[in-house]
Amino acid sequence: MYSGKTTELLNFAEIYEIGRKNILLFKPRIDERYSKEHIVTHKLFKVDAIPVNSADGILAHYENFKGKVDGVFVDEVHFFETNICTIVRQITQYGTDVYCAGLDMNYLWEPFETTALLLAMADEVIKKKAVCEICGEYKATLSFKKKSNGNIFDVGGKEKYIAVCKECYSKLQK
Ligand SMILES: Nc1ncnc2c1ncn2[C@@H]1O[C@H](COP(=O)(O)OP(=O)(O)O)[C@@H](O)[C@H]1O
Numbered sequence: 001m002y003s004g005k006t007t008e009l010l011n012f013a014e015i016y017e018i019g020r021k022n023i024l025l026f027k028p029r030i031d032e033r034y035s036k037e038h039i040v041t042h043k044l045f046k047v048d049a050i051p052v053n054s055a056d057g058i059l060a061h062y063e064n065f066k067g068k069v070d071g072v073f074v075d076e077v078h079f080f081e082t083n084i085c086t087i088v089r090q091i092t093q094y095g096t097d098v099y100c101a102g103l104d105m106n107y108l109w110e111p112f113e114t115t116a117l118l119l120a121m122a123d124e125v126i127k128k129k130a131v132c133e134i135c136g137e138y139k140a141t142l143s144f145k146k147k148s149n150g151n152i153f154d155v156g157g158k159e160k161y162i163a164v165c166k167e168c169y170s171k172l173q174k
C-alpha cells in the first residue's frame, strides 16, 4: 500500500488520453474509500472510473463500447476473483492493451492469488515500494494490519494498515 500503484496506473491512462485513444477505467465496487465512481490516489488525484461487482462487468462494458477500445485500466485487481485472468486474456486477444494495478501480498505476507496469476501473464511488471512507516526507509513492500482480524479482503487505509519493510514487519509480529 502507498507505493504509488494507482498513480502509475493513472499516468499510463493519461498517455492514452493524450494520444486521443479510447480507454475504459474500472474499479471494484467495494472500494468506496475516497469515491464510488472514481479511481483516486492517496494524493487525491482522481479520474472517472466504472465500478464493477466482478470481472464479468469489465467484459460487459468492454463489449458494449461502440468502437475500438485501445486500453483497459483496472485498479485494485487483488479484489477481483481469478476469472479476471481469462477476461484480461480475452480482451488482449481483441487487440486492447490491459493495465492492472493491485497489491501482490496481503497483510499476512502471502500472495493475493489473482495478482499472482496476473503477474505470471503480464508482459511487463512494475513492483513498487513505499516508505516504511516504522523506520522511514524507502523499502516497504509489505502491509501490516494494526488489528489482525483474519479478513484477507478488508477495504481500508492508514486506520487499518501501515506500509512496512520486511525487518519492521517481523519486529511488529513479535
Ligand atoms: N508510506 C508511504 N510511502 C510512500 N508514499 C506514501 C506513504 N504514505 C502516503 N503516501 C502517499 O501515497 C502516494 C501514492 O498513492 P497511490 O498512488 O494511491 O498509492 P497506492 O495505489 O500504491 O496505494 C504517494 O505519492 C504519497 O503522497
Ligand SMILES: Cc1cn([C@H]2C[C@H](O)[C@@H](COP(=O)(O)O)O2)c(=O)[nH]c1=O
Residues within 6 Å of the ligand: 001, 002, 005, 006, 031, 033, 076, 103, 105, 106, 107, 108, 143, 151, 152, 153, 154, 155, 156, 157, 161
Ligand atoms: C494489505 C491488505 C489490503 N487490503 C485492502 C486495503 C485497501 O482497501 C486496498 C489497498 O489499497 P492501496 O491502493 O494499495 O492503498 O486493499 C486488503 O483487503 N487486504 C490486505 O491484506
